[in-house]
Amino acid sequence: MSQIAFLGAIEVGLVFALVAFGVFLSFRILDFPDLTVDGSFPLGGAVCATLITFGWNPWLATLAAITAGAMAGSVTAWLNVRLKILHLLASILTMMALYSINLRIMGKPNVALLGEPTVLSVFDTLGVKYYYAAPIGFAIVVTAVAGLLLFFLKSELGLAMRAAGANPHMAKAQGINTGFMIIVGMALSNGLVALAGALFAQSTGNADITMGVGVILVGLASVIGGEALLTPRTILLALLGCIIGSILYRLAVAAALNTDFLGLQAQDLNLITAALVAMAIVLPTAKRAVFKPTGRPQA
Template structure:
């Protein structure tokens, strides 16, 4: 695989690292199966691209895209906690609605950003090689998002959110508003996903109505791969594992599609994705079986010395 292909895989992997953090927040922390991701990802791209074309500052456009994603996540949680619509159905309803919303925002199926300024253009004066510019900027953004998320989880509000996802009944008994924590959790989750969508649109030169298809699968695959490679009880390491999982996932995809001996082409992307997700799900079970089959060490009884009288 060439250097350009490797840097491209790193670039996309870092962007989907933000998606993985968002999926970790909703699925693991809040314990909410949220499919809004498939709609909030293109929503972030649509809002950012439309505002940039309209003459907005790219950073302001990206910030509004993040707020739009947060609103989509909060709406999903509102349908569940206030209107009592089941979690999966609430997220599906919002995801379907966002397809029309994204078309309304863009006014057409896609918006091009080839000749428009982006957040990456602000760093072109740093004398960095062109092919390294976007990956380095994305590394800083993703690490900043990871560190802020770690600090939030260590705060009182973050601990309340973790308690809500871990044991809602206990959390309510401690005076925690689980409804408010669920809304906040999904808002933060989809804000991260929308940020990823905004950066993806600016990185790839445009936003498209179909850019969010399969986003939830990629996010879950990154989380599963990360948890398989770095199993831990520490949330700080778990967030790092999700980002690494997203990067490795994109490298696996790029390696599979760029290996001539396999004969894979671009149309085989979904097949490769399905195989990688299946393997990521099976590896933990195989690992448990392997460990269970190993002979257990017997504790050797040490002779007890009698006290001298």
């Protein structure tokens, strides 16, 4: 694997670490299977790219993308909490609606950002080479987001959200508004996914209507793979697992595509993704089987 391919894998892995954070919030904290991310990821890219081409500051465009993603997550939660639609079906409905909304926002299937300013443009003024700029910039963003998430999940509101996801009946008995917690958590989750989409669009130089296909699988692979490597006894370890799992996933994909004897090509990406997700799901079970403590023989 070349240095450029390696740095590119790190760059994309850091972007998808934000997706993994969002999936961790919905699946692990709220116990809410959410497919909205396949729509909120391109939503973030569509909003950000369109606003940048309209002359917006890229930082404000990125903030608008986060807001749009949070609104999409809130819609999914509202459908489930208020209209009592099954969470999985509610997320599918929102994801389907977002496909048309994204096309409306962009006005066409894709929007190019060639020659437009992005959040990475600051590194050009500092003389940092382009293939170092994105990994450095995204590493700063991921670290900041992880710190804010850690602080939030240990706050009173975060603890209430964790309680609502772990045992909603007990949380209600303690006076916690579980419906409100679900709406806030889903808004935060999809806001993070939209942030990832906005950064991805600025990194690749375009936003495309199909850029969200399979994002949920990548997020799940990152979360489950990270949990297999780092037993998430604390929130900090869980967040670190999301980052490490995402980066290792992208490195595995890059290595597979750059290994000549395997004969894999770019069109095999979904096949590689499915195989890696299956491995990530099986790995924790295999790990427990290998390291299962043996009992002492009875006297």
